[in-house]
Amino acid sequence: MVNLETTFAGLKLKNPLIAGSSGLTNSLKKIRELEDAGIGAIVLKSLFEEQIENHSEKLSQLSDYPEAADYINAYVEMNHKEKYLELISSAKAECSVPIVASINCYKLARWTDFAKIVQDAGADALELNLFLLNAGEFADTWLEDSYVNIVRELKKTITIPLVIKMAKNISNLPGLVAKLKALGADGVVLFNRFYQLDIDIKNLEITSGPVFSNPSDFSDTMRWTAIVSGRVPDFDVACSYGVHSWEDAIKGMLAGAGAIQLCSVLYEQGPAVVENMLTCMEEWMQQSNYTRISDFRGKLNYANIGSPSLYERVQFMKYFSNYR
Numbered sequence: 177m178v179n180l181e182t183t184f185a186g187l188k189l190k191n192p193l194i195a196g197s198s199g200l201t202n203s204l205k206k207i208r209e210l211e212d213a214g215i216g217a218i219v220l221k222s223l224f225e226e227q228i229e230n231h232s233e234k235l236s237q238l239s240d241y242p243e244a245a246d247y248i249n250a251y252v253e254m255n256h257k258e259k260y261l262e263l264i265s266s267a268k269a270e271c272s273v274p275i276v277a278s279i280n281c282y283k284l285a286r287w288t289d290f291a292k293i294v295q296d297a298g299a300d301a302l303e304l305n306l307f308l309l310n311a312g313e314f315a316d317t318w319l320e321d322s323y324v325n326i327v328r329e330l331k332k333t334i335t336i337p338l339v340i341k342m343a344k345n346i347s348n349l350p351g352l353v354a355k356l357k358a359l360g361a362d363g364v365v366l367f368n369r370f371y372q373l374d375i376d377i378k379n380l381e382i383t384s385g386p387v388f389s390n391p392s393d394f395s396d397t398m399r400w401t402a403i404v405s406g407r408v409p410d411f412d413v414a415c416s417y418g419v420h421s422w423e424d425a426i427k428g429m430l431a432g433a434g435a436i437q438l439c440s441v442l443y444e445q446g447p448a449v450v451e452n453m454l455t456c457m458e459e460w461m462q463q464s465n466y467t468r469i470s471d472f473r474g475k476l477n478y479a480n481i482g483s484p485s486l487y488e489r490v491q492f493m494k495y496f497s498n499y500r
């Protein structure tokens with residue numbers, strides 16, 4: 177008998193599939209549909225500091241009185257937060273799977289403020305949607321230092337598990353993850369996928385690029401999952417970015433992931449894809465004589481294969497040299 181139960185960042189999951197933070201996790205109705213489809217945990221849509229600030233800025237421009245502007249700012253902020261906290265508490269009351277809150281801030285004081293309120297509202301864990309773009313104005317280590325400083329502060333503030341959703345462009349990813357682990361982080365998600373840009377060559381305008389990932393994006397996620405899980409032992413890594421099939425989920429776990437986040441595939445195929453993926457994963461485990469996820473998790477990670485350099489190969493060189 178196959179058992180898909182697992183743990184991730186201190187959370188007990190009935191299976192490793194997690195709905196990633198997105199518009200699919202911003203209402204109780206959608207969350208319930210995902211739970212009915214069999215999902216193992218849910219990361220709520222992020223609460224954005226910037227969204228709150230933009231909204232209050234626009235409204236306060238309508239007022240000539242500074243007192244009124246202050247009042248509007250405070251009201252808008254409270255309203256946004258209240259709605260988010262209501263979503264956490266209703267999801268907790270009506271669902272049995274773990275509910276993970278997600279926040280995105282840019283001021284240190286806000287990270288701690290938001291983290292505390294989502295913990296108080298009953299979230300089972302907190303995921304940090306953390307990325308700051310360095311367009312050249314900051315020092316080389318500014319992004320890495322920001323991860324470290326924010327995690328250090330949050331570990332002083334909250335007691336629920338803390339998961340960090342990582343950006344791809346970190347110069348020494350295993351090194352940074354090891355630092356976050358030492359600071360008490362409970363897990364990382366590889367990777368966040370940010371808003372994509374494009375250029376409209378007819379109107380010479382910056383436009384938005386593709387909203388969803390492609391199956392080909394998964395290769396990079398798999399490589400880094402294997403390297404990080406091999407280099408930073410006894411630490412939970414979840415795959416995200418490019419998981420489009422049950423085979424990807426199995427590959428992610430062979431590479432060392434303890435959980436698998438889904439987003440684009442849920443948008444494209446609907447919640448029913450979860451049940452199909454779980455059935456196929458169970459069948460594969462049965463055929464491979466594995467009864468639990470721990471029987472094969474990390475079997476092919478950087479630390480467990482004979483030639484870890486396979487994960488370091490980045491140049492085509494002799495490979496595909498005859499490719500036309």
Ligand SMILES: Cc1cc2nc3c(=O)[nH]c(=O)nc-3n(C[C@H](O)[C@H](O)[C@H](O)COP(=O)(O)O)c2cc1C
Pocket residue numbers: 196197198199221222278305341367368369387388389390416417418419437438439440441
């Ligand atoms: C429409 C949409 C909205 C998203 N909103 C959020 C968000 O609020 N917070 C967050 O951390 N990630 C957000 N994401 C990123 C996803 O959680 C996920 O990391 C990314 O899409 C990569 O996974 P995928 O390849 O399975 O799509 C969003 C993605 C999409 C497509």
